[in-house]
Amino acid sequence: MQGLMQDHPLLISSLLEHAERFHPEAQIVTKSVEGQIERGNWRQLGERARRLAGALAAQGVGQGSVVATLAWNTQRHLELYFAVMGLGAVLHTINPRLSPEHLDFIVNHAEDSYLFFDTTFAPLVEKMQQRFPGVRRFYAMAGADCLATLAPKIRDLGCYETLMEAEPLAHWPQFEEGRAASLCYTSGTTGNPKGVLYSHRSTMLHSCVAAQADLMGASAGATVLLVVPLFHVNAWGLPYAAAMTGAKLVLPGPHLDGASIYALLRDEKVSMAAGVPTIWQMLFQYIDQQGLDPRADLCLETAVVGGSAAPRSMIERFDRQFGAYLLHAWGMTEMSPLGVMNRPLPKHAGQDDEARYALQMKQGRAVFGVRLKIVDDDGLSLAHDGVARGRLLVSGPWVIRHYFKDEQRSVLDAHGYFDTGDIATIDADGYLTLVDRSKDVIKSGGEWISSIDLENAALGCPGIAQAAVIGIAHPKWQERPLLICVRLPGAEAGQAEVLDWLGGRVPRWWLPDAVVFVDSLPLTATGKIYKLGLRALFKDFQLPH
Numbered sequence: 335m336q337g338l339m340q341d342h343p344l345l346i347s348s349l350l351e352h353a354e355r356f357h358p359e360a361q362i363v364t365k366s367v368e369g370q371i372e373r374g375n376w377r378q379l380g381e382r383a384r385r386l387a388g389a390l391a392a393q394g395v396g397q398g399s400v401v402a403t404l405a406w407n408t409q410r411h412l413e414l415y416f417a418v419m420g421l422g423a424v425l426h427t428i429n430p431r432l433s434p435e436h437l438d439f440i441v442n443h444a445e446d447s448y449l450f451f452d453t454t455f456a457p458l459v460e461k462m463q464q465r466f467p468g469v470r471r472f473y474a475m476a477g478a479d480c481l482a483t484l485a486p487k488i489r490d491l492g493c494y495e496t497l498m499e500a501e502p503l504a505h506w507p508q509f510e511e512g513r514a515a516s517l518c519y520t521s522g523t524t525g526n527p528k529g530v531l532y533s534h535r536s537t538m539l540h541s542c543v544a545a546q547a548d549l550m551g552a553s554a555g556a557t558v559l560l561v562v563p564l565f566h567v568n569a570w571g572l573p574y575a576a577a578m579t580g581a582k583l584v585l586p587g588p589h590l591d592g593a594s595i596y597a598l599l600r601d602e603k604v605s606m607a608a609g610v611p612t613i614w615q616m617l618f619q620y621i622d623q624q625g626l627d628p629r630a631d632l633c634l635e636t637a638v639v640g641g642s643a644a645p646r647s648m649i650e651r652f653d654r655q656f657g658a659y660l661l662h663a664w665g666m667t668e669m670s671p672l673g674v675m676n677r678p679l680p681k682h683a684g685q686d687d688e689a690r691y692a693l694q695m696k697q698g699r700a701v702f703g704v705r706l707k708i709v710d711d712d713g714l715s716l717a718h719d720g721v722a723r724g725r726l727l728v729s730g731p732w733v734i735r736h737y738f739k740d741e742q743r744s745v746l747d748a749h750g751y752f753d754t755g756d757i758a759t760i761d762a763d764g765y766l767t768l769v770d771r772s773k774d775v776i777k778s779g780g781e782w783i784s785s786i787d788l789e790n791a792a793l794g795c796p797g798i799a800q801a802a803v804i805g806i807a808h809p810k811w812q813e814r815p816l817l818i819c820v821r822l823p824g825a826e827a828g829q830a831e832v833l834d835w836l837g838g839r840v841p842r843w844w845l846p847d848a849v850v851f852v853d854s855l856p857l858t859a860t861g862k863i864y865k866l867g868l869r870a871l872f873k874d875f876q877l878p879h
């Protein structure tokens with residue numbers, strides 16, 4: 335027997351319609367590329383998205399078209415989100431930090447026909463344009479005055495604000511919810527990047543879950559600072575959650591330095607901010623240099639941290655210095671991205687600080703809709719006892735099935751699970767702890783050393799700003815850990831101090847065989863430490879005997 339309820343397709347345009355109708359005055363604040371604060375709201379965004387959609391539809395953009403962006407977090411970028419996806423075309427958000435080779439590959443692989451760019455990226459577009467023969471038109475995301483300087487340099491150039499003169503689209507088209515909505519490429523540390531193609535349905539289901547009170551908890555009373563880029567996995571779904579709930583959005587544009595982020599947190603009274611650990615480290619350094627008091631200046635309640643492990647020192651600092659809860663999350667591009675999030679259970683109420691911080695270091699429990707399992711090398715499920723470590727497999731309605739243009743090859747196992755490439759434990763309460771990327775774990779004497787755990791411990795050491803651990807080949811043990819650190823400005827910590835600090839905090843046999851100091855660590859396009867690059871850099875490193 336079939337249910338007798340209405341069958342509405344789950345479409346992203348419905349989010350915008352809802353936000354315009356029920357939260358028209360909820361603000362969208364942008365720190366523009368040029369550096370000034372611009373204030374919009376959902377009513378204005380809705381109106382402008384319909385004008386943009388009208389202009390794009392007049393050029394033939396619709397089902398099957400792919401429109402690319404090379405852009406920061408701004409209202410214009412969000413308008414493109416809703417206009418392009420609302421039309422039933424695909425929005426391809428490009429990570430501008432990719433190498434020219436990868437940019438060349440993905441623009442051509444995705445068959446982008448329009449490319450919108452912030453003027454910051456004009457030199458990049460100028461350099462790359464001949465390698466993008468399929469791009470029919472480039473649009474500078476600025477006013478018409480930009481054309482005078484850019485038109486002589488970039489072929490087929492248009493300007494974003496001129497598109498706003500178009501007749502607005504009268505109605506968002508209706509189509510089936512399985513249609514593709516947006517496309518993101520994985521950062522591809524080895525080989526070419528791979529495309530992950532989200533559908534309207536997967537995005538909508540993910541958004542409904544992401545907005546839950548126990549997860550990111552967007553609401554009409556919340557002010558959300560999106561430090562996580564709109565070009566990285568739809569900014570973790572937060573723009574959609576904001577439209578659904580009417581949260582105020584704060585978009586920092588290209589201004590991710592500590593001073594700008596601090597000013598936005600303070601001036602816009604941000605209650606929730608989301609970003610990768612490297613961003614928060616930069617903010618902390620700024621606070622220290624300026625001697626600021628975040629508890630007095632800010633009203634931040636929640637910092638959502640994912641993409642890399644949140645170190646204990648960061649959890650503690652948000653708690654003590656900001657009075658804010660670090661909401662630890664784990665996910666990946668292939669998962670839209672949400673997999674697990676860490677909120678305490680009622681039984682954890684009243685825990686002392688030590689126990690609370692230890693719990694927060696875990697990545698969290700599965701969100702509704704995501705199934706997790708850990709398996710051994712033979713694919714057999716391992717116990718959820720917090721000890722057994724294995725490959726982490728996932729399935730769910732917003733988890734990948736095939737990579738884009740690779741539909742012949744399933745990326746799922748016989749039971750429909752996707753192998754994340756991560757190694758994890760899961761405890762009896764369902765809290766997942768990420769041990770390592772399987773490629774990064776250090777194999778020493780038949781045992782594993784977690785580079786994440788060692789890095790977390792090293793980051794607590796006074797004077798250490800950043801830490802990365804890689805395995806170095808060893809004749810007897812197969813691999814031994816090398817710790818590579820960046821000192822805080824003015825700090826003088828040396829190998830002896832760091833090893834001394836680690837001494838009581840990690841098992842003896844985990845202690846790095848050497849500690850080296852560098853000025854900076856290479857980062858991937860998504861702000862993670864670029865381990866592959868570090869391994870290449872230290873491939874001839876001789877461990878002391």
Ligand code: AMP
Binds near residue numbers: 639641642665755756
């Ligand atoms: P990406 O697809 O670029 O978002 O990267 C996903 C990968 O980042 C995951 O497979 C993990 O290896 C890593 N990752 C994401 N969140 C965390 C976290 N909270 N702790 C440790 N690693 C993480």
